[in-house]
Amino acid sequence: MTTALLQTTYFGPIQWYQKLYRYDHSMIEQYDSFQKQTYRNRCMIATANGTQVLTVPVEHSSQSFVPNSQLVKDLHISDHNQWRRVHWNALQSAYSESPFFEYYADDLYPFFEQKYDFLVDFNEAIRQKVCELIDIHPNVEYTTKYQPSALNPQPSTLTDFRDVINAKHPQPDEGFTPKEYWQVFQHKHGFLPNLSILDLLFNMGPESVFFL
Numbered sequence: 001m002t003t004a005l006l007q008t009t010y011f012g013p014i015q016w017y018q019k020l021y022r023y024d025h026s027m028i029e030q031y032d033s034f035q036k037q038t039y040r041n042r043c044m045i046a047t048a049n050g051t052q053v054l055t056v057p058v059e060h061s062s063q064s065f066v067p068n069s070q071l072v073k074d075l076h077i078s079d080h081n082q083w084r085r086v087h088w089n090a091l092q093s094a095y096s097e098s099p100f101f102e103y104y105a106d107d108l109y110p111f112f113e114q115k116y117d118f119l120v121d122f123n124e125a126i127r128q129k130v131c132e133l134i135d136i137h138p139n140v141e142y143t144t145k146y147q148p149s150a151l152n153p154q155p156s157t158l159t160d161f162r163d164v165i166n167a168k169h170p171q172p173d174e175g176f177t178p179k180e181y182w183q184v185f186q187h188k189h190g191f192l193p194n195l196s197i198l199d200l201l202f203n204m205g206p207e208s209v210f211f212l
Contacts, residue, residue: 002158002159004161010054017136029143030073030143038167044195046184047185076119098203099203100204179211
């Protein structure tokens with residue numbers, strides 16, 4: 001059985017969902033230290049002005065004095081700046097002309113209305129819904145302790161993608177080649193690869209699974 005080791009993600013990129021689909025088993029790390037500007041709490045969408053980053057604000061524990069020392073599993077979501085409304089408005093603006101935005105809007109809007117305490121719980125609820133909409137059924141579990149770095153000995157069936165699927169500094173991934181599909185603003189910016197799974201879903205709908 002092959003296993004993919006992944007970070008938690010907020011409407012993660014297509015590459016992340018590809019691993020869920022192609023691997024027999026996926027483990028999502030929740031005992032790693034939170035780092036800014038990662039897919040843990042951000043996603044990237046295509047807009048009329050190009051790529052836009054949507055970030056979920058988080059609250060750091062008052063007991064966490066060392067930078068990047070707070071565990072992801074303990075991270076609380078902040079209500080700062082009405083981000084839920086901002087994100088939903090951004091999605092409406094970017095994808096209202098896409099073929100499937102209205103088709104999936106009722107399924108996805110609750111994530112921008114309901115409040116979740118913990119980032120990991122929020123991301124997991126999103127993952128379950130997205131997998132349902134794409135019609136994939138991955139075998140997923142969460143780590144119960146921190147998994148060693150890929151530099152340390154690993155079972156031959158486990159592949160560590162925690163640093164490979166990286167928002168700022170992605171590493172080579174021989175198993176992933178972005179497949180081009182139609183995008184709303186492709187005529188302006190060309191094809192933008194490996195955006196949030198939402199970009200694929202809104203543009204390709206039920207055919208999304210064929211691009212994983």
